[in-house]
Amino acid sequence: MxxxxxxxxxxxxxxxxxxxxxxxxxxxxxxxxxxxxxKKAAQxxxxxRRTGITFNVYGAQDADERLIPFDVxxxxxxxxxxxxxxxxxxxxxxxxxxxLHDIYHRQEIIRAGRIPAELIANNEAFLPQMIGVEPxxxxxxxxVGTDLVRTGENEFFxxxxxxxxxxxxxxxxxxxxxxxxxxxxxxxxxxxxxxQDYPTRLLRALxxxxxxxxxxSGKPTVAVLTPGIHNSAYFEHSFLAEQMGAELVEGHDLRIxxxxxxxxxxxxxxxxxxxxxxxxxDFIDPLNxxxxxxxxxPGIFDAYRAGSITLANAPGTGIxxxxxIYSYMPEIVRFYTGEKPILENxxxxxxxDPEALAYVLDNLESLVVKEVHGSGGYGMLVGPAxxxxxIKAFRxxxxxxxxxxxxxxxxxxxxxxxxxxxxxxPRHVDLRPFVLVRPDGIDLTPGGLTRVALKKGSLVVxxxxxxxxxxxxxxxx
Amino acid sequence: xxxxxxxxxxxxxxxxxxxxxxxxxxxxxFRIALTRPDxxxxxxxxVLDSIGARxxxxxxxxxxxxxxxxxFLLRDPANPTNVLAEIKLARDNARxxxxxxxxxxxxxxxxxxxxxxxxxxxxxxxxxLPEVLGLIRQQSALVRGxxxxxxxxxxxxxxARLGTFLERADYTARIIxxxxxxxxxxxxxxxxxxxxxxxxxILRATGGQAxxxxxxxxxxxxxxxxxxxxxxxxxxxxxxxxxxxxxxNLNYLAREYDLRKPCHDMADALLGRLxxxxxxxxxxxxxxxxxxxxxxxxxxxxxxxxxxxxxxx
Numbered sequence: 001m002x003x004x005x006x007x008x009x010x011x012x013x014x015x016x017x018x019x020x021x022x023x024x025x026x027x028x029x030x031x032x033x034x035x036x037x038x039k040k041a042a043q044x045x046x047x048x049r050r051t052g053i054t055f056n057v058y059g060a061q062d063a064d065e066r067l068i069p070f071d072v073x074x075x076x077x078x079x080x081x082x083x084x085x086x087x088x089x090x091x092x093x094x095x096x097x098x099x100l101h102d103i104y105h106r107q108e109i110i111r112a113g114r115i116p117a118e119l120i121a122n123n124e125a126f127l128p129q130m131i132g133v134e135p136x137x138x139x140x141x142x143x144v145g146t147d148l149v150r151t152g153e154n155e156f157f158x159x160x161x162x163x164x165x166x167x168x169x170x171x172x173x174x175x176x177x178x179x180x181x182x183x184x185x186x187x188x189x190x191x192x193x194x195x196q197d198y199p200t201r202l203l204r205a206l207x208x209x210x211x212x213x214x215x216x217s218g219k220p221t222v223a224v225l226t227p228g229i230h231n232s233a234y235f236e237h238s239f240l241a242e243q244m245g246a247e248l249v250e251g252h253d254l255r256i257x258x259x260x261x262x263x264x265x266x267x268x269x270x271x272x273x274x275x276x277x278x279x280x281x282d283f284i285d286p287l288n289x290x291x292x293x294x295x296x297x298p299g300i301f302d303a304y305r306a307g308s309i310t311l312a313n314a315p316g317t318g319i320x321x322x323x324x325i326y327s328y329m330p331e332i333v334r335f336y337t338g339e340k341p342i343l344e345n346x347x348x349x350x351x352x353d354p355e356a357l358a359y360v361l362d363n364l365e366s367l368v369v370k371e372v373h374g375s376g377g378y379g380m381l382v383g384p385a386x387x388x389x390x391i392k393a394f395r396x397x398x399x400x401x402x403x404x405x406x407x408x409x410x411x412x413x414x415x416x417x418x419x420x421x422x423x424x425x426p427r428h429v430d431l432r433p434f435v436l437v438r439p440d441g442i443d444l445t446p447g448g449l450t451r452v453a454l455k456k457g458s459l460v461v462x463x464x465x466x467x468x469x470x471x472x473x474x475x476x477x
Numbered sequence: 478x479x480x481x482x483x484x485x486x487x488x489x490x491x492x493x494x495x496x497x498x499x500x501x502x503x504x505x506x507f508r509i510a511l512t513r514p515d516x517x518x519x520x521x522x523x524v525l526d527s528i529g530a531r532x533x534x535x536x537x538x539x540x541x542x543x544x545x546x547x548x549f550l551l552r553d554p555a556n557p558t559n560v561l562a563e564i565k566l567a568r569d570n571a572r573x574x575x576x577x578x579x580x581x582x583x584x585x586x587x588x589x590x591x592x593x594x595x596x597x598x599x600x601x602x603x604x605x606l607p608e609v610l611g612l613i614r615q616q617s618a619l620v621r622g623x624x625x626x627x628x629x630x631x632x633x634x635x636x637a638r639l640g641t642f643l644e645r646a647d648y649t650a651r652i653i654x655x656x657x658x659x660x661x662x663x664x665x666x667x668x669x670x671x672x673x674x675x676x677x678x679i680l681r682a683t684g685g686q687a688x689x690x691x692x693x694x695x696x697x698x699x700x701x702x703x704x705x706x707x708x709x710x711x712x713x714x715x716x717x718x719x720x721x722x723x724x725x726n727l728n729y730l731a732r733e734y735d736l737r738k739p740c741h742d743m744a745d746a747l748l749g750r751l752x753x754x755x756x757x758x759x760x761x762x763x764x765x766x767x768x769x770x771x772x773x774x775x776x777x778x779x780x781x782x783x784x785x786x787x788x789x790x
Contacts, residue, residue: 242576
């Protein structure tokens with residue numbers, strides 16, 4: 001077995017010494033002992049458990065609360081790298097909002113022949129009810145979590161756009177909180193851009209898109225809508241509501257009163273101006289969407305259309321992060337911004353295309369195949385890591401419903417060291433920065449969630465599949 | 478505040494108080510069992526009565542053997558009001574209303590749940606029982622301390638306190654009721670040895686031994702204990718104290734919301750009855766009847782609070 005690194009490492013690059021963003025950290029690290037750091041890691045875990053930073057795993061037998069493993073070695077990004085990512089993400093998010101407005105209005109991009117009409121018309125993520133609707137402030141995606149991966153010093157790719165209800169921002173905040181507690185001396189030596197004001201920025205962004213029904217008297221009322229205590233991201237929902245000083249509501253706390261969405265309080269029903277909803281489109285309104293939903297509020301979509309409430313994100317944004325649309329993103333960016341995309345897309349084979357399907361079937365062992373509407377790392381095939389039997393089973397699914405799948409080359413994801421018993425060991429990582437969209441601009445918090453595949457060699461970083469997280473540092477100059 | 482949040486706060490503190498009270502009750506029973514092993518079985522039967530758990534217990538067990546009773550009260554899933562289940566419910570409610578709690582209160586209740594989960598994961602051996610009961614009281618006190626030390630005195634705080642005092646008043650009334658036969662004034666000035674033991678049990682189960690001694694010196698009598706537990710406004714677990722606190726919590730809400738509700742009149746009436754009573758009129762009325770009447774009025778007041786502040790289910 002050779003020890004030659006085949007992957008770009010965030011700490012060491014392709015060589016043996018620390019890259020410049022890690023120079024100060026590496027100096028500090030050399031003076032630390034592994035057993036001491038391991039002790040700190042155990043303390044960190046204890047801190048997470050005490051704070052109740054847990055998530056629920058769907059489909060697990062002992063499905064109660066679990067911790068997402070936290071690794072104490074930070075993922076460090078230089079300010080220069082961050083500036084480039086910021087420009088790329090802003091460009092992409094601007095294009096996504098323009099695309100959504102266009103798709104639900106004149107559909108110029110289809111008229112111009114840049115994307116096929118059936119891609120929209122036949123897409124489950126397209127919400128015909130949103131046609132002609134003007135979202136307050138013109139914003140569709142108030143919150144976006146752009147998933148990035150890196151394969152080399154200057155090679156960043158957008159893996160997913162997550163324009164519906166991206167999660168994980170509470171981990172970005174709690175990971176930093178934990179690191180500040182564990183290693184205060186590190187932050188005294190190294191100047192890291194703060195992330196802690198994210199909840200304030202989120203609140204401001206939500207309040208910047210007030211609905212026409214808001215009369216302008218008093219503070220606007222913001223609430224967070226959660227499916228409830230059993231949802232996998234419940235901790236995050238309550239955390240964000242708490243940090244924003246907003247109410248955390250469930251569907252049964254709400255009803256329509258005089259055309260406004262109102263919550264049942266100890267003083268009676270109080271109207272809500274902006275609802276940060278963490279419930280999928282399908283479930284949000286049993287009168288307009290899935291009639292069997294008990295999580296939503298009957299009539300809330302009609303109130304939205306009538307301009308009496310802001311829903312963040314707007315219904316129907318899923319069409320922008322659909323994996324079949326994804327392959328057209330470079331085209332979409334060019335069409336709406338008139339610029340060359342700053343961030344690259346991963347080359348994507350649309351299995352609906354017979355030629356692409358034939359190629360994918362011939363190369364399953366080397367490709368990553370994903371469900372078009374899937375998320376969370378469920379229902380995907382990582383060819384190089386799959387057994388013959390898994391590939392065979394997947395092949396059958398693919399042949400049965402090719403339009404349900406896209407395939408991408410297996411990327412050589414960068415690695416970042418994690419702390420193990422034996423010391424540092426490289427593991428694959430990705431990065432999800434969190435983007436806020438306001439009517440007057442885009443606000444990107446310097447940092448994000450670094451997810452890490454804890455199993456040696458694994459490329460799947462999802463927490464539901466055994467991934468962990470790291471604090472993400474963007475350095476001041 | 479959401480009605481649901483008021484409910485979560487109220488129930489979180491009711492369950493915590495209930496768990497603590499069950500621990501106090503076991504402490505009282507355990508003490509008697511140590512000093513008077515002959516009457517231990519009767520004592521444990523009485524303990525089960527105090528929290529209305531005799532019949533679910535007898536559905537599973539034939540004798541009131543100490544180990545079984547203690548296990549039933551602390552952790553047996555067959556008993557829906559076991560301490561561990563109550564702590565879990567308190568923590569579930571806290572999780573539901575986390576946005577309304579300070580970080581310290583949340584951490585205290587989460588810690589309480591984790592520690593008791595570990596301590597009660599298997600039957601508690603006799604020699605560890607005092608320590609475990611102490612742990613339950615201590616963990617409950619830590620949550621209460623975090624509430625007092627870190628929470629804003631607004632409606633959130635007042636709903637939490639309403640839950641505490643309603644549960645506590647109910648508990649004290651039940652203790653008195655189960656033991657009312659030893660609290661009746663007897664002809665003899667000085668109680669028998671049995672009486673003394675029972676009185677000590679009652680004081681222990683209400684956490685009032687030291688306060689009572691401080692107030693009454695060595696002069697222990699049924700009348701003095703009944704007065705202490707029912708009418709003494711200085712005793713933080715007496716009925717009068719708890720109802721007085723509930724009235725002031727409710728008055729806060731009336732001021733804050735600028736609206737009086739039916740529950741305010743009910744609380745005033747209940748406190749009025751207690752203020753105008755003396756221990757002699759209570760005994761004239763009949764201690765048992767007085768208690769029955771009080772428990773039903775208290776439960777009606779609880780239901781009215783839930784309706785008035787929109788957290789009835």
